[in-house]
Structure formats: C-alpha cells, structure tokens
Amino acid sequence: MPIKRTLSDRITDGINLLLLLLLSLVMLFPFYYITAVSFSSYEEFVNTELLLFPKAWVLDAYRFIFDSKEFIRSIGVTVYITIVGALVSLLLTSTMAFSLTRRLWGQRFYLFLVLFTFIFGAGMIPTYLIVKATGLINSYWSLIIPDAISSFNLIVMRQFFMSIPEELNEAAVIDGANDWQIYTRIILPLSKPALAAFGLFYAVGQWNTYFNAILYLNDPAKWTVQVILRQIVILDDAANTLASAARDAARSAHLPPPETIGMAAIILATIPILIVYPFLQKHFAKGVMLGSVKG
Amino acid sequence: MSTTSVEAGNTVIESKKAPTRSLAARLFRERYGFLLLLPGLVYFIWFRYVPMLGNIIAFEDYSPFKGFLHSDWVGLKHFKRIFEDAEVVRVIGNTLWLFFLQTLFAFPVPIILALMLNEVRNQRVKRLIQSVVYLPHFLSWVVVVGIVTIFLKTEGIVNKGLHFVFGMEPIQFLQEPGWFMPLIVLEVIWKEAGWGTIIFLAALAGVNPTLYEAAIVDGASRWRQMWHITLPAIRGTIIILLILRLGSVLDSGFTQIFLMLNPFTMDVGNVLDTFVYFKGIQQSDFSFGTAVGLFKGLVGLVLILAVNRLAKKFGEEGVF
Numbered sequence: 239m240p241i242k243r244t245l246s247d248r249i250t251d252g253i254n255l256l257l258l259l260l261l262s263l264v265m266l267f268p269f270y271y272i273t274a275v276s277f278s279s280y281e282e283f284v285n286t287e288l289l290l291f292p293k294a295w296v297l298d299a300y301r302f303i304f305d306s307k308e309f310i311r312s313i314g315v316t317v318y319i320t321i322v323g324a325l326v327s328l329l330l331t332s333t334m335a336f337s338l339t340r341r342l343w344g345q346r347f348y349l350f351l352v353l354f355t356f357i358f359g360a361g362m363i364p365t366y367l368i369v370k371a372t373g374l375i376n377s378y379w380s381l382i383i384p385d386a387i388s389s390f391n392l393i394v395m396r397q398f399f400m401s402i403p404e405e406l407n408e409a410a411v412i413d414g415a416n417d418w419q420i421y422t423r424i425i426l427p428l429s430k431p432a433l434a435a436f437g438l439f440y441a442v443g444q445w446n447t448y449f450n451a452i453l454y455l456n457d458p459a460k461w462t463v464q465v466i467l468r469q470i471v472i473l474d475d476a477a478n479t480l481a482s483a484a485r486d487a488a489r490s491a492h493l494p495p496p497e498t499i500g501m502a503a504i505i506l507a508t509i510p511i512l513i514v515y516p517f518l519q520k521h522f523a524k525g526v527m528l529g530s531v532k533g
Numbered sequence: 534m535s536t537t538s539v540e541a542g543n544t545v546i547e548s549k550k551a552p553t554r555s556l557a558a559r560l561f562r563e564r565y566g567f568l569l570l571l572p573g574l575v576y577f578i579w580f581r582y583v584p585m586l587g588n589i590i591a592f593e594d595y596s597p598f599k600g601f602l603h604s605d606w607v608g609l610k611h612f613k614r615i616f617e618d619a620e621v622v623r624v625i626g627n628t629l630w631l632f633f634l635q636t637l638f639a640f641p642v643p644i645i646l647a648l649m650l651n652e653v654r655n656q657r658v659k660r661l662i663q664s665v666v667y668l669p670h671f672l673s674w675v676v677v678v679g680i681v682t683i684f685l686k687t688e689g690i691v692n693k694g695l696h697f698v699f700g701m702e703p704i705q706f707l708q709e710p711g712w713f714m715p716l717i718v719l720e721v722i723w724k725e726a727g728w729g730t731i732i733f734l735a736a737l738a739g740v741n742p743t744l745y746e747a748a749i750v751d752g753a754s755r756w757r758q759m760w761h762i763t764l765p766a767i768r769g770t771i772i773i774l775l776i777l778r779l780g781s782v783l784d785s786g787f788t789q790i791f792l793m794l795n796p797f798t799m800d801v802g803n804v805l806d807t808f809v810y811f812k813g814i815q816q817s818d819f820s821f822g823t824a825v826g827l828f829k830g831l832v833g834l835v836l837i838l839a840v841n842r843l844a845k846k847f848g849e850e851g852v853f
Contacts, residue, residue, distance in 0.1 A: 247755060250652075250755055251652065251653075251654065254649050254652050254653065255653060255658070257649065258649055258650070258653065258662050259662070261646075261662075261666065262661075262662050262665040262666065264723075265665050265666055265668065265669060265723070265727070266665060268680045268684065271684075271690065272680060272683065287693065287697065288690070288693050288694060288697050289690075329572075330572050330573050330576055331573070333569040333570070333572055333573060334569070334570060334572070334573025334574065334576075336569055337566050337567070337569040337570035337573070338570070340563070340566040340569075342563050342566045342567060342570060343556070343559055343560055343563060348570065348574060351574075351577050351578075351581075351582070352577065353853075355577070355581050357780060357833070357834055357837050357838075358585075358830055358833070358834045359581075359830060360581060360582075360584030360585040360587065360588065360830075361584070361588060361809070361823060361826030361827060361829070361830055362787075362806075362809050362810060362813065362814070362822070362826055363590075363809065363813040363814070363819055363822045363823040363826055364584035364585070364587030364588050364590065364823055364826075365580070365584040365587075366813075366814060367584075367587055367590075367601075367819065368579070368580065368583055368584045368587060369580075372579075383576075383580070384580050386576055386580075387573060387576055387577070392573075416565040417563070417565035417566040417568075417569060418565040418568060418569065419565075421569055442671055445673070446671075446672070446673030446674075446675075446676075447673075448673060448674060448675050448788050448792075449787055449788050449791075453810075453814065464673050464675040465675075467673075467675045467676065467679060468675050468678075468679070468792060471675075471679035471682055471683065472675070472678055472679055472682050472792055474682075474686075497683065500679065500683060501683065504676055504679050504680065504683075507673070507675075507676060508672060508676055511671050511672060515668060515671060518671060519664060519667060
C-alpha cells in the first residue's frame with residue numbers, strides 16, 4: 239500500500255542519498271586519479287602543481303612497462319597460477335563438498351575437521367615448515383596447493399549441492415549409478431553457474447595473492463604481479479624492478495617518472511579484476527547468504 | 534532415504550555371507566564416495582592438521598637438521614620469553630590497540646552504510662551505489678596500499694592539495710608513527726565497509742514489510758521505525774559478527790600491516806602476525822615464532838568458545 243511521504247521524509251531521503259553519492263565519489267576518485275595520471279606525459283607531470291586532468295594523454299608509462307621482461311613475465315606467471323589454481327581448487331572443493339553430502343561412514347568427523355579450521359589454524363611457521371618439507375618452496379605449486387581449499391567455500395558449496403533436489407539422486411541410484419557417476423553426470427552439470435562463480439572467487443584470490451608469494455618464493459625470477467607491484471609502487475623502486483626496460487629507456491634518454499610507471503602498473507594489475515567484477519557481483523550476494531544458513 | 538531401497542537389498546545379500554563384516558561392506562558400498570572425499574581429506578590432514586601437530590616445535594629448540602621429532606625438548610621456555618621480552622609485550626600492545634580501534638571505528642561503518650542503503654527507495658540508484666562500494670573488496674592489499682602510498686607521499690596529491698588550499702607544509706603520513714594506526718583503520722574502512730554491508734542487507738531483506746506499514750499506521754517516525762524494527766532485525770547478525778571478531782582479536786591482517794610497515798613505523802605498527810614472520814621466517818627463530826603463533830591461536834580459540842557460550846547464556850543465538 240502506498241504511503242504518502244512527508245516533507246521531512248523527503249529531506250531525510252535527500253541527505254541520505256547525497257551522503258551515499260559522496261561516499262561513492264570517495265571510492266571512485268582514486269581510480270580516476272590513478273588512471274588519469276598514468277597517462278600523463280613527463281613534462282606535464284613534472285611541471286604541473288596539482289595534476290588532475292592531463293591535457294595530453296600519452297602511453298609512455300605503459301610502453302615502459304611492456305618493454306620490461308620482468309613485468310611481462312610476472313603477468314604470465316600470475317595468469318598461469320590463477321588459472322591452474324582456480325581449477326585445482328574447484329576440483330578439490332567440489333569433490334569433497336559433494337562427498338560430504340553423501341552420508342559416508344564417519345561423515346560427522348570429516349565435517350568437524352573442516353569446521354574446526356574456522357576457529358583454530360595451525361599458524362604461519364608450522365605451515366611454512368610443512369610446505370617446505372613437501373618440497374614446494376620456490377615452486378609455483380606452493381601458491382596453489384597449501385591454500386587450495388577454502389573451508390568457507392567448501393561449506394557454502396556443500397550447502398549448494400544439498401539444495402539440488404534429492405529426487406534426482408534417488409532416481410540415479412535406482413538406475414544403478416554410483417557416487418562418482420552422480421557427481422559427474424548430475425551434480426556437476428547442474429552446478430555449472432555456481433562452479434563458475436566459485437572458480438572466479440578462487441581466481442581473484444590467486445591473482446591478488448601476496449603473502450604466500452613472499453613466504454614461499456625466494457627467487458625474484460618467479461615473482462608474481464603483486465610482488466612486482468609492491469617493489470614498483472610501495473618501495474618506489476621501478477628502475478631496479480624493471481631493470482630490463484630501464485636500461486633500454488636510459489639509452490634513449492626518455493625515462494617516464496616512476497610515479498606514472500607505478501600508476502600504470504596498478505591499472506594493469508587491476509584491469510583483470512574489473513573485467514570479472516560484473517560476474518562476481520552477480521553471484522557473491524547469493525554466496526554470502528547461502529553461507530549464513532546454519533548447516 | 535535416498536539409498537533405502539539399495540541398502541535394504543545389499544543388507545539382505547550381505548547378511549547371508551558375513552553379518553560381522555557390515556562396516557567393511559558399508560565402506561565397500563561407499564567406495565566411490567570415499568574416492569571423492571579422499572583428495573580433500575588428504576589436503577586437510579596434510580596442510581591443516583599436520584602443521585597443528587607441528588606446533589610441537591614451540592616446546593623444542595627446533596633445528597631443521599634434527600627435525601620435528603628429534604630436536605631438544607625445552608618445555609615452556611619460549612612461552613616464558615613471550616612475557617619477558619619487552620619487544621613482544623609492545624607488539625601485543627600494538628595488536629590489542631589496533632583491535633580496539635578497528636572495533637570502535639571500522640566495525641560500525643558497514644552497519645551504518647547498510648542502514649543508509651536500506652533507506653534508498655530507487656532500486657536502480659541503490660544497486661549502482663552498491664556496485665561502487667563493493668568493488669574495493671576485490672582489490673589486492675598491494676593495490677590498496679599502493680594507492681595510499683601514491684596519494685600520501687611527501688609529493689603526493691594529498692600534500693600538494695593541502696599546500697595548494699591551506700599553504701601547509703607536507704605531512705609525512707607514511708613515516709609519522711602517529712599516522713600509522715589511523716591509516717590502517719581507514720584503509721580497512723575504504724576496502725571492506727561496502728562488502729561488509731551485504732550480510733546486514735541480507736538480514737534486512739528478510740524483514741516483513743507489514744511491520745513498517747503497521748508502525749506507520751501507529752504514527753511511528755522514520756527514526757522510530759529504524760530503532761524498533763530495522764535495528765532489532767540485524768541485532769543477531771551484529772552479535773554473531775562481534776563474537777567472530779573476538780575470536781580473531783590477535784589477527785591483524787598480515788599483508789596490509791606488512792605492506793604499510795617501514796623502519797619509521799616499526800615500533801608502533803609491528804603486530805603479532807608480522808612479528809611471527811620477522812622472527813620465525815626472516816630470522817629463522819622457528820621455535821619462538823611458533824610459540825608466539827600458537828599463543829595467538831589458543832587465545833583466539835578460548836575467546837571464541839567463551840564468548841559464544843556467554844552469548845547463548847544471554848539468550849542470543851551464538852555461532853555454533
């Protein structure tokens with residue numbers, strides 16, 4: 239039933255909306271600023287007091303980054319880890335999540351093993367020592383395997399599998415299907431959109447991973463995008479981090495300011511996230527709500 | 534219920550052959566299920582539970598050459614060090630101070646934001662704002678701290694702007710110890726406040742709209758509606774999230790702090806997470822690092838169990 243809104247209601251709504259729009263601007267401004275300045279030229283960047291909108295948009299900083307073997311290699315490495323990592327995580331999470339819906343012998347115990355990790359974790363050093371003992375140090379698998387299953391995703395995925403009508407499984411069982419056949423022929427085909435969403439979440443996690451990379455990879459030749467990004471932007475060391483491009487640029491006496499290189503690097507490291515963001519957004523609200531259902 | 538018919542059939546056949554071997558028969562019958570369980574189970578045991586046992590080195594003087602089982606047993610020596618070492622005491626102080634600041638300033642923001650979003654009538658505008666405020670959650674900490682570095686460094690846009698408008702001298706935001714904790718909290722708000730609204734908005738979506746209609750008929754103002762209908766609807770969620778927070782009182786978020794730390798801010802900014810890394814990994818003091826990590830984990834475990842029980846005692850739902 240429509241209710242007539244009073245004047246004070248309208249004012250409250252107006253102020254509320256204004257505040258929210260201001261907040262949105264605060265969220266968006268850094269993206270705008272970083273993008274704009276990453277395209278500015280050397281002269282304009284150095285000579286402008288407060289650069290908010292470059293007059294000439296040039297690609298110098300991007301060209302410099304793409305000239306560097308280090309950045310390109312780190313992108314390649316990270317793409318590889320992201321794809322393989324997401325697939326491995328999906329496989330391990332979905333098989334286990336499905337098996338935990340099958341009322342296997344000892345199921346309560348396996349479920350407890352998963353849930354207990356929510357309230358107690360082993361700690362950094364013992365985990366590091368086990369990863370080391372497994373022989374994963376300096377291997378890209380160290381970024382993929384030790385965090386392959388997120389307990390949270392596992393529980394949410396199990397909830398999702400349990401929401402698939404039981405009748406389908408019953409029919410399959412009567413037809414003589416075993417659990418493996420139910421998993422591959424019924425559950426997986428019916429869960430494609432959900433699996434895509436979980437895969438995206440794992441992929442974003444891998445793309446953004448930093449901690450495991452500094453913990454387990456000592457060799458700078460194996461650095462991922464995030465590690466390179468920290469060297470360039472936070473430690474302000476573009477020249478050494480991207481040494482191959484710096485050498486070339488020094489010869490032509492045309493080195494873009496390290497600030498614009500850093501901003502361009504941030505943009506390049508963020509673009510993949512922005513591309514998948516619409517797909518992420520479609521699914522995540524559902525996921526959070528599923529996860530809040532008590533199991 | 535799904536397998537009743539099959540189970541019944543199997544039991545008939547099995548009971549003729551070997552009634553005592555029913556467990557073996559059950560395991561055999563469920564072999565494909567176990568095949569699917571196995572990879573995940575092995576993962577959990579090897580990468581989550583074996584390291585838990587590995588915490589035993591907190592009671593040893595661990596030497597990589599002697600291994601977990603053969604290093605010298607020293608009992609509680611490293612745990613005593615935790616409370617005798619002035620540096621650890623300061624690090625624990627930093628950790629608790631940060632937790633206090635986060636709970637006071639960062640925790641309420643998603644609640645307020647969710648209440649604000651809930652009042653927006655135009656659904657398209659609401660969705661648009663949501664799209665914007667959720668986005669930073671998906672950025673890496675390196676990107677967020679990178680943006681902050683670019684904005685706040687001596688010749689960054691914030692200092693330029695302050696000089697331009699107020700003629701101020703540059704502030705060393707990133708080196709000044711007093712700015713460290715406020716920046717950490719602000720970064721968390723910028724990155725996670727929007728994302729944090731989702732769980733509250735989900736709770737608010739479940740509120741029966743007739744409650745509001747009845748309140749309006751009774752002459753309740755917008756503020757009274759919020760106080761008597763909206764806030765009670767999310768009270769349970771707030772309490773659960775507070776319980777979960779207490780369980781991670783000593784977790785500060787390693788990556789963010791590590792990226793923000795520099796020699797100038799080490800005294801005020803070093804927290805338990807980063808301390809364990811510096812001691813245990815960089816200085817290879819494995820046993821001491823593990824002892825500090827185990828101390829941290831146990832405090833979290835005890836707190837979450839205690840608070841959960843307390844919440845239940847007061848008639849709230851609790852987490853488990």
